[in-house]
Amino acid sequence: MEVKTIQEIEADIIEDFALFDSWEDKYEYIIDLGKKLDVLEDEYKTEEHKIKGCQSTVWLAASYEDGKVIFKADSDAVIVKGLISMLIKVLSRHTPEEILAAQMNFIAEIGMMTHLAQTRSNGLLAMIKQMKNYALAYKMTQEIKK
Amino acid sequence: MIVAELRQQFPVLGRTVKDKPLVYFDNAATSQKPQCVIDALTHYYSHYNANIHRGIHTLAEEATMAYEATRFAVQNFIGAASAEEVIFTRGTTEAINLVAYTWGRQHIAAGDEVIISGMEHHSNIVSWQIICEEKKAILKVIPVLDNGELDMDAFNRLLSDKVKLVAVVQVSNALGTVNPVKEIIKAAHLVGAKVLVDGAQSAVHLDIDVQDLDCDFFAFSGHKVYGPTGVGVLYGKRNLLEEMPVFQGGGEMIKEVTFEKTTYNDLPYKYEAGTPNIADTIALKAALDFIAGIGKDQIRKHEHELLGYATTQLQLIPGVKIIGEAKNKVSLVSFVVDGVHPQDIGVLLDNMGIAVRTGHHCTQPLMKRFGIPGTVRASFALYNQMEEIDTLIAGLRKTIKMLS
Numbered sequence: 001m002e003v004k005t006i007q008e009i010e011a012d013i014i015e016d017f018a019l020f021d022s023w024e025d026k027y028e029y030i031i032d033l034g035k036k037l038d039v040l041e042d043e044y045k046t047e048e049h050k051i052k053g054c055q056s057t058v059w060l061a062a063s064y065e066d067g068k069v070i071f072k073a074d075s076d077a078v079i080v081k082g083l084i085s086m087l088i089k090v091l092s093r094h095t096p097e098e099i100l101a102a103q104m105n106f107i108a109e110i111g112m113m114t115h116l117a118q119t120r121s122n123g124l125l126a127m128i129k130q131m132k133n134y135a136l137a138y139k140m141t142q143e144i145k146k
Numbered sequence: 147m148i149v150a151e152l153r154q155q156f157p158v159l160g161r162t163v164k165d166k167p168l169v170y171f172d173n174a175a176t177s178q179k180p181q182c183v184i185d186a187l188t189h190y191y192s193h194y195n196a197n198i199h200r201g202i203h204t205l206a207e208e209a210t211m212a213y214e215a216t217r218f219a220v221q222n223f224i225g226a227a228s229a230e231e232v233i234f235t236r237g238t239t240e241a242i243n244l245v246a247y248t249w250g251r252q253h254i255a256a257g258d259e260v261i262i263s264g265m266e267h268h269s270n271i272v273s274w275q276i277i278c279e280e281k282k283a284i285l286k287v288i289p290v291l292d293n294g295e296l297d298m299d300a301f302n303r304l305l306s307d308k309v310k311l312v313a314v315v316q317v318s319n320a321l322g323t324v325n326p327v328k329e330i331i332k333a334a335h336l337v338g339a340k341v342l343v344d345g346a347q348s349a350v351h352l353d354i355d356v357q358d359l360d361c362d363f364f365a366f367s368g369h370k371v372y373g374p375t376g377v378g379v380l381y382g383k384r385n386l387l388e389e390m391p392v393f394q395g396g397g398e399m400i401k402e403v404t405f406e407k408t409t410y411n412d413l414p415y416k417y418e419a420g421t422p423n424i425a426d427t428i429a430l431k432a433a434l435d436f437i438a439g440i441g442k443d444q445i446r447k448h449e450h451e452l453l454g455y456a457t458t459q460l461q462l463i464p465g466v467k468i469i470g471e472a473k474n475k476v477s478l479v480s481f482v483v484d485g486v487h488p489q490d491i492g493v494l495l496d497n498m499g500i501a502v503r504t505g506h507h508c509t510q511p512l513m514k515r516f517g518i519p520g521t522v523r524a525s526f527a528l529y530n531q532m533e534e535i536d537t538l539i540a541g542l543r544k545t546i547k548m549l550s
Contacts, residue, residue, distance in 0.1 A: 023164065023497045028548060031490075055489040055505040055520055076519065077487035078549060079494075 006098055009090050010106035017110040026111070027079065034081030037088075040074035051126045056080045058127045062134040067142075068093045069135050073127065083112060083124055091131055096139035100132055147444040153529045155180040166499030169534045174319050174347060174478050174525035175503050177372045179433070186432035187374060190425045198424055199398060199415070213424055216431040217414070220379050223434050224345075224364060225355035230413040231387065233380045234427055238346040239269040241365035241380035242313070244417065245342055246273035248390040249363075249382075253340075254310050256282040261304055261312045261339075264290040264515055265321060268508045270313050270344045288314070290515055294321040294470035302333060309339040316348035320507040320521065321470025322453075322478040324352070331360050340386070346370060350527075351449065351476040353442055356381050372527075373433035374426035380417070387413050394419040445528045449477035452526040452535065459539045465546065469521050478525035480507075483542075486549045488520045494545040495522075500538055 004012070020026040044061040051058040056077035063070045071092040073084045090106065091099050107113060153159050158178045161168050170178060190212070196205035198213050214229075221229040235241045250273075254260065260274050264287050278285045286304050289297040296314075312334040316327050331341045342363040345354060349366035356364050363386070368377040382390075392399060392410055396419035401409040410416050437445070456479050460466050465484035483491060492504035505520040506513045513520055524538060 024548070027494060027497065031548060056487060057519070077489045079490045 030082030099135035173527035237378035323472040480521035
C-alpha cells in the first residue's frame with residue numbers, strides 16, 4: 001500500500017475542496033467528517049488530554065508505533081471535529097520529523113484560516129501545537145534510545 | 147423614531163459579510179457608531195487636536211473645552227450631582243479596577259466580606275478576587291435562580307456588618323436580566339456597605355440616575371453607548387472619591403511635585419493621570435447627544451419589540467432553550483440548542499452574514515451554574531429591524547438542520 005506524504009494528503013484535500021460551489025457544501029462536508037470521526041475512548045477524555053480553547057474543548061491523545069506517531073482526538077463542537085479529522089488525516093501515521101516539518105498550508109487553501117486565527121475561540125491552533133509537541137517528545141525519546 | 151432612516155446614519159450597517167447583507171446582532175459586545183460620532187473624531191484630529199488642560203494657545207483651549215463638555219454631558223446622562231464625580235477611564239473594566247485598587251485597598255481588611263453576584267462579568271469578579279486575596283477578605287456570591295434572576299432572599303441573608311462592599315451588575319450581558327439594584331443598594335447601605343454598580347450593559351438601555359439609585363460607584367463604557375472604544379466612566383460619590391488614595395501617578399493628577407513630597411490634584415483630575423484619550427472622549431459626547439436626540443424611551447420601546455419578537459420566534463424552534471427568562475430584561479437573548487455546540491451555530495450563521503456572540507461571554511461561573519459550555523447570544527440595538535430577526539430565525543433553522 002502506497003503511503004502518501006503529508007504534502008500529498010494536503011493536496012488531495014485542497015483538490016476535494018475546490019469542487020465545492022457553496023459554503024453550505026463545504027461545511028456539510030466538514031460536518032460529515034466530524035460526525036464520522038472515530039469515537040475517542042472515555043479514558044482519553046481527561047484533563048490531561050484536554051486542550052482548552054475559549055469556546056470548544058478538544059481532547060487529543062497520541063501513541064507511537066513503528067516510528068510513526070498516531071493521533072486520536074475529539075471535540076464537543078462538530079465543525080472543530082471535522083477540522084480535527086482532516087488534521088489527523090494529514091499528520092497521523094507519519095514520523096516525528098515529518099510532523100514537525102509540516103506547514104499545514106491546506107488550512108488556508110481551503111478557506112478555514114479563521115478557525116485557526118481565532119486561537120482564543122477554539123482549541124484548533126493549540127491542538128496543532130500539541131500534536132507537534134507530541135512529535136517532538138517522541139523524537140527526543142527516539143534519540144535518547146540511540 | 148424611524149429605524150430605516152436611523153440605519154442610514156450607521157455606515158457599517160451597509161456592508162456585506164461573505165456576500166450577504168450584515169445582520170449585526172452583537173451589540174452587547176459593542177455598538178456600531180453613527181456618522182456624527184465618526185465625524186467628531188476626524189473633526190478633532192483635523193481641526194483642533196492639542197493636548198488639554200495644559201496649553202494656553204487656542205487649539206489647547208478648544209480641545210479642553212470639548213473634552214470637558216463631554217464630562218458635563220456624562221454628568222447629565224447619569225444624573226450625577228456634579229461633573230467632578232465623573233472620572234474618565236478606558237472602560238468599565240478599568241473603572242472597576244480603579245475602585246478595587248484604591249477604595250478597596252483602603253477599606254477592605256482581613257475578615258471583611260465582599261458580595262458579588264453569580265452573573266457577574268469577569269471584570270467584576272477578578273478585581274475583587276485580587277483584593278480579597280491580598281487583604282484576606284472573603285468573597286461571597288449571590289446565587290442566580292433558574293430564570294436568570296438574582297436570589298434576593300439569599301442576598302439579604304448574606305448581608306451583615308462584615309460586608310464592606312456589594313459589587314453587582316445592573317444588567318447581565320449573558321442573560322439580559324435587569325437586577326433590582328436600587329433595592330440592593332438600600333439593603334447594603336443599611337448594614338454599612340458601599341455599592342458599586344457595573345453599568346456596562348445598562349447605560350445604553352435604561353435611564354440612569356445615580357442619585358436616585360444612591361449607588362456609591364457606577365461604571366460604564368463609551369463603546370457600548372454608540373460611542374468610541376477606549377473611553378469609559380467611573381462615577382463615584384464626591385466624599386468617597388475625595389478620601390480615596392490615588393490610582394495612577396503622573397502629570398495632571400498632581401498639584402505640586404518636589405522630590406520630598408507631592409500633593410495631589412482635586413477631583414476629577416486626581417484620577418486622570420497623563421494625557422487622556424482626548425479624541426474618543428470628545429466623540430463620546432456626540433454619541434450621548436445622538437441618543438438624547440432620539441430619546442431613550444423611544445429606543446427602549448423599539449428594542450422591547452425586537453426582544454419580544456425574537457423570543458417568541460426562538461421558542462417556536464424545536465430544541466431551542468432560552469437561557470435567562472427574567473421578567474425584566476433588556477434587548478438580548480441567549481439560547482442553547484439541544485445537542486448542538488454554540489460555536490458551530492455561530493460559525494454557520496456567520497456564513498449567512500449574521501453576527502452573534504457565542505461562548506461564555508466572560509461569565510464562566512454563570513455558564514457553569516447553568517451547566518452549559520456557553521450560549522448563542524443575539525443582542526439588539528436601536529438600528530436593528532424585525533426583518534433581521536426573520537433572517538436570524540431562518541438562518542438558525544437551516545443551521546440546526548445542517549448540524550443534526
